[in-house]
Amino acid sequence: MITLFRRFRQRLLTENKFSRYLIYAIGEIILVVIGILIALGINNNNNFNAQRKIEREYLTSLQSEFEINLQKINTSINVNEQRVQTLEKVLTLFNDNVLDTIRPQTISQLLGPILGSDIQYVPATGVLNDIISSGKLNLILNKNLRKDLASFESTINYLSTQLNDADFTQRKLTSLFFKNGSAKTIVMDLKMIDSELQSISAKTNNKDIFTSIEFENYLVDYYLLAKATNGPRLFSGIKSQIENILKEVEHELENTESY
Template identity: 50%
Template sequence: MIKFFRKIRQNLLSEGKTEKYFKYAIGEIILVVIGILIALSINNHNNNRQQREIEQAYLLSLQSEFKTNLEKINNCLTENHNHVKAVEHMLTLFDDKVRDTISEKETSDIIYSVFKGVPTYIPSKGVLTDIISSGNLNLIQNEKLRQKIASFESTLDFLKIQEVSTHEMQKELQKQLNENGSVRKVLINKGFNFEHQSISDNASNKKIFGLIKFENTLLDFYLTISATNGQRFFGGIKDQIEQILIDLDSEIIK
């Protein structure tokens, strides 16, 4: 093709048709430019198509991951709600009239329900971390969705501070129980069998509910775990996840 155009130019020059030569040369340049622009357009179209395919793959993966995270946060909300109720039940034992009506086994059941563990939210972040660390977050066209995804990790960092505080308070409660009560007694009443007898076998854990310090620490713990289900922590994360899932669904091509 190049040889063909070159031959035409040479013929025009040899025939002395300089004006036609220049017109032809300009026309040839325009054709070349148009060809380049078409090639660039096709290349950009292919690149955009590839980026949209990658975006859709990320969106689908994020949707699956955040559905898992929604299930996890719902479980945490339920567990924490039950934990709050358990602490509320324990707080009633500081009333002599209530404490005198329950058995040692019931006391151990209440203590065990409070000390068995604090709900901890551990989200799935594999896809989220990959998108952010690889710099591919910009492949998601929806700017508001990008911002919500990017801010999700900072929300988790704030929750982690709350969880650390909750665990520290529970450790303090455990310390006071160890100093003034009998963990062995709780375990025995929960069905744990020890081979040998102990001086604490006949101990009563009811006495710890006569300690103001234990009550104050338990109240601090109660207020903290009650707040955990609020909008600043578990409740807010749940709302954030639900909104991200709505936005993901609107961006995914059906």
């Protein structure tokens, strides 16, 4: 075919039919351009389909990761709500009329969870971090989803700062209790160690901690922090953000089924 075109072009030149040759040359150029455009179109289409395949793999992995995160945040909300309720009960013990009606074992049951556990939420972010750090977030076509995924990282960083404040206050509470109360009494009442073991703090009455103004102040601060943690800017907001991301991911997976 190429040889045929070449002979035809040479014949036109030898016959001095330059105008016809010019038209032919232009036509040949147009055919070449069309061929290039078709090739580019096929290549672009192949690249698009390949990128959509990768996008679908990312979306599937993100769906699994954020389903785990939803379970975790629900657990954190429930545990923290129980902590808030316990703190409310403990704060009433600074009233002597209430404190006199409480058994020592009940005080251990109330203080144990507060002093022995932190407010926490540790999401799974392996897939999200990989997508962002590799610079492939733009493979996800949905702009709103890209924005929500990027902002989730910022939300977790903000949460970490707030939980550090709560952790500091909780440690101060624990430190004050260790100076003025009996940790062994708590663990013995909670059946965590043998109650027959002798204790140098056996004569310490944990009710006495409720005469400490400093302990009450830190307890109030911790209560406010714990309550705020379940609020719309932290745990509740994170839950809504996760649910929205899952909804968008599911929608995008439906859109990429044809790829």
